[in-house]
Amino acid sequence: MTTSYDAIVIGAGHNGLVTACYLAKAGKQVLVLERYHEVGGAAITEEIHPGFRVSVASYSCSLLSTKVIEELRLSEYGFAVYPKSPSYFMPFPDGEYIFLNASSREETKQQIARFSERDAKAYDAWEDFWDRSCDIIEPTLHQPPPTMGELAQRFEEAGLADDFRRVMLLSTTDLLNEFFESEYVKAVMAPQSLIGTAGGPMTPGTPYVWLFHAIGRAIGKRGVWGYVRGGMGGITQALAKAGRDLGVTIRTSHRLPKCWWKMGRHAVWCSKMARRYAAALCSRMPTRSAPSSSCALLAPCPPTSANTLSATTAVLARCTS
Template sequence: MTQARYDAIVVGGGHNGLVAAGYLAKERLKVLVLERRSIIGGACVTEELIPGYRVTRTSYVCSLLLPEVIRDFRMKDYGFMTLVPEPHSIYPYPDGRYMLWSADEEKTKKEITKFSRRDAEAFSGFNAELLELQSFVDEILRTTPPMFPPRGLRELLEFGKLGRKMLKLGDRKLKLFMELMTASCYDYLSRRFESDHVMAAMSINGLIGTCVGPMTPGSAAIMLHHSIGSSIEGQPGAWGYVKGGMSGIANALLRSVKDMGVEVKTDSEVGRFIVEDGVCRGVSLANGDEYRARLVASNLDPHRTFLKLCDKGTLPEDFTDSIRKFRIQGSSIKVNCALSELPNWTCIPGQDPDAPHQQSMFEIAPSVEYLERAYDDLKYGRPSQRPMIDGNIASTMDDSLCPKGHHVMSLFVQYGPYKLKEGTWDQIREKVGDQIIDTLAEYAPNIKKAIIAREVLSPWDLEKIFGLTEGNIFHGEMTPDQLFFLRPAPRWANYRTPIRGLYLCGSGAHPGGGVMGAPGKNAAREILRDIRR
């Protein structure tokens, strides 16, 4: 059955889809958002684990969300609130030592001194280097990539604008930028630091959600992306919890766009794009319902968008081949737990929920070699026997998530392959969950008995539940060969596609993954530019 017509349809109600829809609605377009699940938010969702215990089920902290998105959608007026722990991270070690990293550089340097006085002094220089690139990175995040390879004078001139921006950096900054884009985390950091503990702590940002290890060339680029992509409450690179869990982002955006006139439908899985004479005219749902529009923006990943929802013959074969080769590999496991008590850390005994170390992120990454060995397991199709864990207990700062005196814990774990060498995820899921908890228990021995309920989400589960191909949280690897004018394919990094009227507005487009809103904002800008022509 054909339904009402719209100016624009956005497929996928994740944060980027809502951002794109809102910017289009601001320009008086009639917009419809279609979401497959029964709730809006994509990976930004808070759901009940067991009655009374709500967990941030997939994404778990806020750091990269663009300040202008928060402002333009009046998100704080619609209930969005961040809770920034101080210190922001604790790094416990097997020998009982630890580091607490803070937004206060001097406090962090004092912690680093426990392991290396030289590294403590080098830390200021490291931060200064990254901050020197902040304005350039901020501009690139908001820039539509030029056509590559360029064809003709006009495209060559557009490409030249990027070259001029890079030349303006000067020799030293340009060399630094290129080093970050090509080096491994280890190579980049070992040129500046000596302590393995310090280098491992910094490497984490280069590994989250990706199929790389700390010694993989290009992993430093991912570290840069997470370290200075944006800021929370004026702290560059800081992480914060969202009041009410990550649904606090989606719900604020949802309320905002609804007030702009955006129509949102849940339980509406799109089965295919309607393409007539090379133009996208709307979508057909899995149940057969059709919605027509002047244009469609897909907030789904490139594989799902082009290889599943586009009928055969509607795309050029060379483009389809490029998309097939676009790497979307699952590498992460998410474990959500309800707790009867807080972890009692060996390094800092005590279970006071107001204690700074209990409110901070906790990072199980004791050495670079430890991280590389965890990655080795992934390469050979095995979940990491001794995984990297990026964890938090947001309920220490947000009592809306669970009953008083109890807590909810989030563990983001590297690594777990989508494609297992042996067995299936249904067969090994809970065993892998046990191994993860066993690893955490080496640092907080009471954690096993504290767990009331647990959910283990493998890459296979992330795909099945959330529609993330292979469980890749970034809609595609974030390595340099898949960034900027190569994301998702050469000559198609400007949010447009070979099908006129079909656009890409999700993390599979520039600048990539993370709860940022930049792909949605940038895509809306290009859509409006086309409409005005």
């Protein structure tokens, strides 16, 4: 038996569920297939000991788009975030320590002043630099990604060509050296540019990672991160509820051995459930897996996907966030 849908989304992580919700809002019949017994992907809460439920993968939230939160009415489905305060704590081998609080510039400056009055004054310029850069980048989050040249042009038109150089071309070490003198202060700042990368503080371009840690507004204030009520699964549970109310069909415990491609349409076969589904809408199905595993599902591959598969199998995915 074949059941037909307009679109099939493979994977019920947060990105897959958002995709499904927006397709459903556009009036499409959408099926989400998830091989795990529960939705969530990396945004999931599980019981690791009787009575103890924790976030077992991702652990903190900020970059979930406020546009998505509002348009899908996630707060009505139980989504809530509590701000992290303080944002960071770093102890040092000599007994010193430092706190950072993204919710309070003054508290952070007081902490920095314990190590350098000059750096405490420079912190205002540091925050202003990131505010300017975020103002340029933030609108692109809901647009087709700009090329590097287009991004450089946006900075230049705003009179911020030097900020583009700092964000895109410098290393984290170089950037921190432009603003701060204390090694303690630079040490607590640096991880923001390195989380989720395979780079180090001297890797060119890592300040761009900081920018994305500074740009999120899920808490309501830019750059503040928080803990989701009920763990990170609170995000995907809210998305799943919103999706079902929009008419999305979500099937868990559905492992996909292969997807069959025919005449620009997809069919997927779930051997464990002995069911077959067809999607007539998309020239490709939205999938939240790594490129190599996504392409490997296609059999037989159309020429473009076959070329992509041969290329992506050579990609070493070392780290993700």
